[in-house]
Amino acid sequence: MESVSLTDKSVTDFLAAVRSPEPTPGGGSTAALAGAMGASLFAMVAGLPKSRATTAEDIARLAAAGARCTALADELKALIDRDSEAYQQVMAAYRLPKAVDEEKAARTKAIQLAMRAATDAPLDVMRACADAAEQGVVVATMGNPSASSDAAVGFELLGAGLRGAKLNVEINLGSIKDGEYVKKVQGQIEELERALAHETKAARQAS
């Protein structure tokens, strides 16, 4: 269990916590941090002087993309903790007593609830990464061209964040009994992965 927020830790201590044999923070939290770094790079590039936005409309569009990336970076940062906490709830549910039928039923219900939350967290990471990539097209097209490699690194990090989160959605989905929810989420993850690939390609062509 974490006594402090993972994001209050120093980078050194966060990496040490990843490396430790404790189950959290693991792949889910690191994927969220990769996404947060990608969105932060876009926010940085959007805020640089000497952008390619010259009309008032484009200047406003670039500023809006930067502001949105800042908000998404904060959301992804919060998901670093949320992902680990959700996984800790799953482990806590598995540790519930199961001696009698009533306990078994309560435990199963708790596991299913916790698994839903542990699936929703990386699904939200995927969503935020795809959203940031959409803004990233604006940033890569209109931002200061001398920061083009920073924007391109942003797409790499968002790709790792989204696909890393997807691996966690899928593994948790395997334990969820609500077939309708499973099917809905499977559709969403495919759509989000497609969206990111589309935006990444658009940014490459535009910049």
Next chain:
Amino acid sequence: MESVSLTDKSVTDFLAAVRSPEPTPGGGSTAALAGAMGASLFAMVAGLPKSRATTAEDIARLAAAGARCTALADELKALIDRDSEAYQQVMAAYRLPKAVDEEKAARTKAIQLAMRAATDAPLDVMRACADAAEQGVVVATMGNPSASSDAAVGFELLGAGLRGAKLNVEINLGSIKDGEYVKKVQGQIEELERALAHETKAARQAS
């Protein structure tokens, strides 16, 4: 200029520093951190009980892979700072006086030296990511199968780290006048990218 090491900062403050319009930390440092997270995930998985290594030889191989990933994670962590510092040296060199011929010559020499260091840092990030991916094949094959998604996220992060660093190598290489060095590095980055793709595929097939 950074007054403290970037890795002594909290995750929150590190992300804020990325987001700020200051040129460092930028894509290079975030790529190094992505790589450090990937290597750390492998070290974590290698250290988990219930591995698939049963013979003494395999147990030793998995432990060695874990130890190597721990060392590579530390190296990548150090590169978070080294990349930003190298870029600050480039900017400092560009600010040198250039009023007379002697100053011009000294400035050009300083820029070339700083550019070399700023190319070597992300090149070392690429090397460390490729090395970690090689160890990751052992980890993904022999580590506890219930942590397979953590190992797979590790490969995503190392891929983003290596390709993100590559973007920085390439952009700096464009300013380097030593043709022999440029050619040598171009060969190395191709080889490192191929190595990572090969290891990633091998891990997917083995796990």
